[in-house]
Amino acid sequence: MVLQRNIKIPVWGNASPGRQVKIDFDGKTYKTITDKPGKWKIYIDEHNLPCPYQMKVYSDSNSVTFNDILIGEVWICGGQSNMEWAVLQSNNSQQEISNAKYSNIRLCKIDRLISEKPVNDIKTEWKECSPETVEQFSAVGYFFGRDLYNDINVPIGLIESVWGGTPIEAWTSREVLEKMQEFSGTMKKNKASARKYYSDMAEYEQLYQQWQTQGAKELPPKTIKDPRHRWPSVLFNGMIYPIIPYAFRGVIWYQGEGNAGRACQYKKLFPALIKDWRTRWGIDDFPFLFVQLASFRNPSPVPVENEWAELREAQIDTLSLPNTGMALAIDIGEANSIHPKNKQDVGKRLCLIALEKVYGKKVISNGLMYNNMQVNDNKVILSFDHIYDGLKFKDDRLLGFSIAGVDKKFKWAQAEIKDNKIVVWSDEIKNPVAVRYSWESNPNGNLYNSADLPACPFRTDNFKLSTFSKQ
Template sequence: MKAFSSNVIFDFNRSGKPLAFVSLLLISLSVNAKIWLPSILSDHMVLQQNSNVTLWGWTTQTAETISISTSWSDSVYTTKAYQGKWALSIPTPEAGGPFNISIKGHETITLKDILIGEVWFCSGQSNMEWSPLKGLDNAENEIKAADYPKIRFFSVRKKKAEYKQDDAEGLWELCTPETMKDFSSVAYFFGRELNTKLDIPIGLINSSWGGTPVEVWMEKQTVASNSDLKKAAQQIKDYVWWPNDPGVTYNSMVYPFLNFTIAGTIWYQGESNRDIADSYYKSFPLLIETWRDAWKKDFPFYFVQIAPFKYGDSKTNREAAFVRDAQLNTLKTVSNTGMAVTNDIGDLTNIHPTNKQDVGKRLALWALAKTYGVKGIDYSGPLYSDYEIYGNKILVSFDHVEKLMTKQRHISCFEIAGEDKVFYPAKAKIKGNKVQVWAKEVPNPVAVRFGFTNEALPSLFDESGLPASAFRTDNW
């Protein structure tokens, strides 16, 4: 007699000894049978409230039936694995918890201490990655006070990959002084502001890598199919400390989370694109568009306008200014975006300014006002709107302000130019919510720039103290 198992043929003799061998083989297969989940689905996680969230995973039983039940509902949801992979969408209630989730197949997995709230994906380069231990104002007291059990952290391990990955290494943790000190400061202060103002659980996924240009966070094909971006990517300087090839962190640090429902994204990046700033006018909006397409959701995207810094390798002292201008242009042309301006809290000697409290808070102001509908919040500083020429003067108008103010004796960082495109330092005078600009060297002005150098430290604010963004009226 012959038996078939795992494509192996066994001959049985009358003593029955091979039968014992087959039994051991079947027992071994049973012991090795397994259901497993991506790292983002684990104890202590936060799921997006009032949503249909996806739970997914794998099984060694290729066509197994998987059932899911939750402690917030009496419903049971089922699906069948296809070639060992399964996914299931389940509804979530309003913010609350803790809850449990049970996932059953040939074995049972129970996820515990699950909160329902708001989940934000936090990404970019080093200023997003920077933790309190690496440099933060009042770090000792901030770390001691970081006891927020309804804020949860997930730190994505740095990894690059040539191909899209199904999973990424990471672990959900409660916000404690011990976990906060190694987590993104900007993400923490953003999350803390939402948690305290909205009184709901907050999940923060930190997927960032210092030094990385925007192209590594985009799908490789997106860059390759655009001739301008492809050419710009070839000019990116090569460093051993961080990846520079298009797509390699998207594959390993973004793609694995596309099934995970998020409320939105916060982003702090741009310094590494200053040498190819012209392309940032295309690449940054395209990053937002392609991420939204990949997540299948038009989520809010709030970002930080990079801070002033004295770059030692600068040739024109304007490279970073064009990155800031590209960021301002993105704010004005891409819907559902917001920009935190930082030109008043930069540090010309430190590319990682240690005032991350205000950065996180300013991002949160956008979220509170625009995503969560909190009334009475001044969420944006003055943004350039328009200009008019009056003889030898230009009058500049702003949005998001009723009355401008300065913290200096004289308003600085304005420049003015004529048809020759040569800019001269200008004098400026506040007139309500407008600024009058002029320079004796330019009798017939045609263009104005404000804060348009790498290291400009302007002083122009609205009544609440939020700074005006750098801008230019020209397209030279």
Template sequence: MRAKAEISLSALFSDNMILQQKSIVKIWGYGNVSEKVGINASWNNETYFSTTDTDGVWEYNLATPLYGGPYTIKLTGDSTLTLKNILIGDVWLCSGQSNMEMPIGGWGKVLNYEMEIANANYDQIRYFNVNHYTSNQPLQDVKYFKQWQVCSPKTAEEFSAVAYFFAREVYNKTKIPIGIINASYQGTAIQAWMGRDAFIANAKMKRITDSIFTDYKTWEQMKNAYDSAKTSNSPPFRPQDTPTVLYNAMIYPLKKCSIKGFLWYQGENNVGGARLYEEYFKAMINNWRQTFNHQNLPFYFVQLANYKQKTTDIDRSYWAELREAQAKALSLPFTGMAIAIDIGEADNVHPKNKQEVGRRLALVALSKSYKRNISYSGPIFKKVKRKNGSVILFFKHAKRLRTNDGASPKGFIIAGNDKKFVHASARISGNRVVISSRKISKPVSVRYGWGDNPDCNLYNKYDLPAAPFKTDSWDY
């Protein structure tokens, strides 16, 4: 006979949480079989009822008001449970690899981290940290490292720096409480964050997961197969490198959660595979929207920052190719990109200026999601026109083009039909850039910022940098 259980909730619900405003929020938990559970929310003092099923699971769709609080939610059944200090606001799900996970303090230590932590008195910002976890099957409840925490100098050190600076900027501009759910895992590739459904629509991608789930039913089988095939130079088996495993354990369990949108910073582990990344990224965005049953959920992401030593050599750049693959996701509706080509570090794949990364993500959200009349992007290539041996480039977000150092525009290379690039001369003409080279009489292609750590200086009047681009469709 099953023992009596105390009424309880999914790990997502605790004191200090933020619930999505003006929405139907699904609240769910556990109790005794056939137990009648009362849910009383203090914002309207109405009591609603749900009954646990044969597995002892109950849920209720609760309507939330305009942002505000604090409130309480009281649950009554065979036992009682009260959640306190609840705010109603906007909840953003933040994910990716180490540059999203990087904390303000701890191993991250962003610019001026001690001052940032000391000044982190924002009780209207709350933070939920999903634990690192992998699974070869979708899980029903999330594993957490820390449940909802109120932002303060005592707690902020562990917060994702990008997520915190994003939340701070949005809160300061809107005064809407901001909840952050951080589900990130350092050193991971995008394939691990995609559900199996994301692979099925694409034959090439489907073969990847079919072989995994047909050949290996458990982690132990997969690890044994890997160990038997590895050489002395092979890295250790890492389950987090396997397609779908982070989606299954860290994203899918959040699917009932009502959120404002997604924030994403990832790509370093996919450098060298840009062609597939373009397909993966779009498929993942659609997959997550389907998982959350909301095709219009905003998805805002950070384009990879500049990295490695600067050089004047014109070589193939896998980092530039990955940035282009990321930018192509802007063809999907309700997406936005924070350009970071000017705030990386040559010798650090985890640049310290996360304040500006978070601010630029916030600009995208403030414009697109909060309908503020602000500029949110640097210049983005729109079209090209060729005239008298020169190339004229047209841009979106190009109001009052300028360089950030007062010099002529740099970072442009040009090629003819032979695909041999040379450095180009550039001048700004209104909201356009005119490119030429004495070495190329019939230009075919122009590229900008096309390098791991390019030396480029084109901005708009809002001090936002131009995104790297190429006008051609050549492989590399």
């Protein structure tokens, strides 16, 4: 186990009402009385020395002792399948696994649990990072934690709470979702999905009972797909709520594929999740770092509206919340796989953000971000933030830009670097009004800053998006 350093550490549980509970930790005894429902919580004083501790929690009828506790930095690793993607499935997996001998990195996996109501208790355990324990752990989480440990040299605790194929609303509390007008249509669809699922299951159970009583040779095929992990709030209830108020430093998050068809709605859902988690933990503006969707699918031959590009924009917009950071993965995806195997660079880029924003290290963590545009005759001049020592591109020419006139029809554009700005034009567009960059599922954009971090996809226009009204 790893407990968060430099913060009062909450320890909580259940016992009989009115019973005294005590904790012995680092030579000091803490005590409290359980409330009427039998709940109790004790805060242990702040600690910052990593050396192993023992914690004894006891009452007059029960006692539990935890050994080999470290004090360090704790991060929650959340999201869907790209956060769930294991070290075993990643690039260079066998060497990564054999090298994963870090006694001061501890791993904790939250078991999958669907619940329509908040759950108080779950069973889990902490394990020392080793070749045996790391192979099925989140690759992004591990590579992030490993790089962080190698830099700051304090114990690292990683809590993995993930489920592939899940939308963000599954990880968001019902109280928040029910207040969102933008989500009302989705709530209705999910209620209809629930009715159908339970009706189909009841019908199947009836067939199953008939099969049992009639002695038929073949069991009726079960063709019902279980959609419950995608329902609103069920994973928040079963896999996030039970670990509140465990103290931690921040969250790393990789999710969004499950919401791409409702990208404009995600502009509301994603910030709502972050705000809600911060409120429930009572840790003001804890760091929330996330990964922008990687490139995926075959490139489009012509500029088109694109749901994945719109979802990436929703992720960019979420950076308006304080203490957030976004790792770019636009250049490390795979056309034929929604699960790119290069999780090392994803973890590295998340770690760079944490080092700069959270731990005050002098590192470069940001890719290029669009700032503003100017029109000069038939050309558009683009300015960027996070240039550092200059702009550059890979291959023999700049790619990934499209340009449009007042008709809003985008054409592929030519581009060049001039005075650390990008000049964009097309002979087909005489009076340009808008430029887009890497605006598709799998763009070929190749613009970078001097730190070899890619330019973030962007658009200069505010044209109505294809997912505007989708719920």
